[in-house]
Amino acid sequence: SAVISQKPSRDICQRGTSLTIQCQVDSQVTMMFWYRQQPGQSLTLIATANQGSEATYESGFVIDKFPISRPNLTFSTLTVSNMSPEDSSIYLCSGWTGPNEQFFGPGTRLTVL
Amino acid sequence: QQPVQSPQAVxxxxxxxxxxxxxxxxxxxxxxxxxxxxxxxxxxLMILLKGGEQKGHEKISASFNEKKQQSSLYLTASQLSYSGTYFCGTQGPGGAQKLVFGQGTRLTINP
Incomplete structure (x- = not known):
């Protein structure tokens, strides 16, 4: 298994600003992902964070809005850009530790006013 | 496409x-x-692979019917600690390492 930490754990932001969320894994993982979860709802995959290359985004999510970096095998960032109240959600980072297990970070609870 | 879970709550x-x-x-x-x-x-909790079945915990087990594309999670002699929302995440053919999650099943255990 792996231990995944995220910063910040929560934040309240103003409309039009940007927030960068950091994800740190305590061991190397093959894949890292970013999810969004509305309270009481399911997890929606935003993108796969690829090490050393551009992230792979799911339908409905674009790089300009959610730029992602992954400089090495244990760290990734997700930026939520030009925020609106609709971006209020919980953002979760996950890592695929292989061969078949995916572990989640504690999440970042974002509120946009 | 999102898998469908049932029931929604129990x-x-x-x-x-x-x-x-x-x-x-x-x-x-x-x-x-x-x-x-x-x-x-x-x-x-656990993973069910195509061609096999894996039991992850003593009183929590699961099955996978490949032909019907269905999986079931079994919780026996439930404990208070089992309360929570259960999600299934499905992985498509080719084993691409990303999951699509169901909408969740909320389980409440009362004393």
Whole structure:
């Protein structure tokens, strides 16, 4: 298994600003992902964070809005850009530790006013 | 495409059994089960692989019917600690390492 930490754990932001969320894994993982979860709802995959290359985004999510970096095998960032109240959600980072297990970070609870 | 879970919610007394189902309209490579407690991250329970069945915990087991593209999670002699929302995550053919999650099943265990 792996231990995944995220910063910040929560934040309240103003409309039009940007927030960068950091994800740190305590061991190397093959894949890292970013999810969004509305309270009481399911997890929606935003993108796969690829090490050393551009992230792979799911339908409905674009790089300009959610730029992602992954400089090495244990760290990734997700930026939520030009925020609106609709971006209020919980953002979760996950890592695929292989061969078949995916572990989640504690999440970042974002509120946009 | 998002798998469908049933039931959406279930309330049990401690010691009772529960079954949670997960169905997909697409062929599956694997099904992953998670439990999430309020305000916490989802916790991995077990994985069911195509061609096999894996039991992750003593009183929590699961099955995978590849032909029907369905998986079921079985919780026997439920404990208060089993309360939470259960999600299935499905992995498509080719084993691409990303999961599509069902809408969740909220399980409440009462004393």
């Amino acid at each position: 309330i049990l007394r401690e010691g009772e059994d529960a079954v949670i189902n997960c169905s997909s309209s697409k062929a599956l490579y694997s099904v992953h089960w998670y439990r999430q407690k309020h305000g916490e991250a989802p916790v991995f």
